[in-house]
Amino acid sequence: MKERILEYLRNSKKYVSGEDISRELNISRTAVWKYINKLKEEGYSIESSSKKGYRLVESPDRLSYEEISPLLDTNYIGRNVLYFDSVASTNDIVREYAQRGEPEGLIAVAEEQTKGRGRMGRRWSTPKGVAIAMSMLLRPNLSPQFVPTITSVIAVSVVEALTSVTGFDIKIKWPNDIVLDGKKLCGILTEMSAEIDAVNHVIIGMGMNINQDDFEDDIKDVAVSLKSYSGKSFERKLILAEILNRFEENYEIFKFHGVSPFIDKIKRFSALLNNRVIISNINEKFEGEAIDIDMDGCLIVRLDNGDVRRVISGDVSVRGLYGYTP
């Protein structure tokens, strides 16, 4: 009922009387008054006048279903939302739902994440109300070896969304970071559960810095938020909705054509190409120049001895970007 009152206020845009709401939704005027108070407590700014009734002045920048869904033009991505004021890890939550057979498109979002993690179990911090922590369930009809390419498609969607909202020069640090001003703005964590030749599910987790004023000393050389970079605040819900909108569009293309339609964008947005890189993965560590991204989304690196290596994934350290340790 609270959601319906909110929708009613939102649609009318001007003052509506308690009587109108009460009649329209078939509840008592006392009930209307109670729900309005609840909305206020949740951060909605609602003017009340004994003559004119109620008017919605401003909605809080929350990542709840009520706030995101009016901004979505997707069919299935983000249409089921698990919303948490605070949670250990959105990826863990989505994994539970995945194992119970939930269809793709489900997202979990949290205002605060207390045990968020990045790749290889590294910690990722999501302080309350100023960042985005989101995980999404996908069930692509795909062989496991092609799953890394989904990370590239989501990275492209994130850059498109952020660029359209902010106008900033946002780049992809292949394979799974988004950078601004040479620092890390967003990390993407892709997990999969698969049999040898078929994916059961993929979970894309995303942690994005938005309105942090600044960062603690030990990470301020490597971390950036939209606000710490520009001094301006941004609406998190707008950014999240725009990412989901872009992603669904791109994911539909990906389902039919794979990653190849995105290679041009992946190259254009790349923070790596034509730079000196150090690649570390489970088996090896080597240095060279990032010269290309091939049609499968793999990074092509030319070593100093002229050998050319094709890299599916790994830790990348780039001269000129945060965390470069030659």
Add this chain to the structure above:
Amino acid sequence: MKERILEYLRNSKKYVSGEDISRELNISRTAVWKYINKLKEEGYSIESSSKKGYRLVESPDRLSYEEISPLLDTNYIGRNVLYFDSVASTNDIVREYAQRGEPEGLIAVAEEQTKGRGRMGRRWSTPKGVAIAMSMLLRPNLSPQFVPTITSVIAVSVVEALTSVTGFDIKIKWPNDIVLDGKKLCGILTEMSAEIDAVNHVIIGMGMNINQDDFEDDIKDVAVSLKSYSGKSFERKLILAEILNRFEENYEIFKFHGVSPFIDKIKRFSALLNNRVIISNINEKFEGEAIDIDMDGCLIVRLDNGDVRRVISGDVSVRGLYGYTP
């Protein structure tokens, strides 16, 4: 305490008095008598004589820790055993433990599996006491794209174990079935949970037909057990222990050298090589001759037009084997 009495009986091999047991284990003679009765209920054949005491005549063919562990010479594979009289799916159980951080080597075994499944969610039947249902947790330090090769290493271990116990001509139907007499004896299901470039865990599930007398009409052309083939019964615990012994040895080699040391055996045991095959996977279906298995464990198929395809995994239908549908 039951386990310690069993061990005591097993080690002495002849009659031991209730008094000796009671003194040795520091429990009352009534307690000894109670535990002996419990063991009898569980299928242990124990002779009792008022003069001479107790003697273990025969142990049941169960897959419990007490029965398997005396047969193991492994260091970590099968040293932690989750034993179930009946369970929905051993893979599901092991997955729960995997997510809680259990180290590799854990196995779950069941006398009966009520919701066992094979690849792509297909049903797999494990009737009580005559088959083996076993799942094993591994944590290889591996990129996800190399996980399919673990299936080949376990398949080799199964063939080695079964051949040494039975002497029968056992083959591998690449990638994940074990065949006898052109019919399916054993299916292997490999599941993984992974990030893009690192495996969290791998679960190997195995369903093996041992002492079924025969099979129902709808599957008797495709299924075989050691007994339905030979008329003889086999001890399941011996076979399971031998598989675990062989596997640990092979897995240690695999950890350091990958699948290549196994390619010769994979070829020698192959039911596919030099046969006409039909390959179906998510993206395509094609027919040709299986001409080789390469150093990465991939099947090489020559199409009728002369093209050569490299197959990582897929459904394979082979002329002369069960389920061939041209």
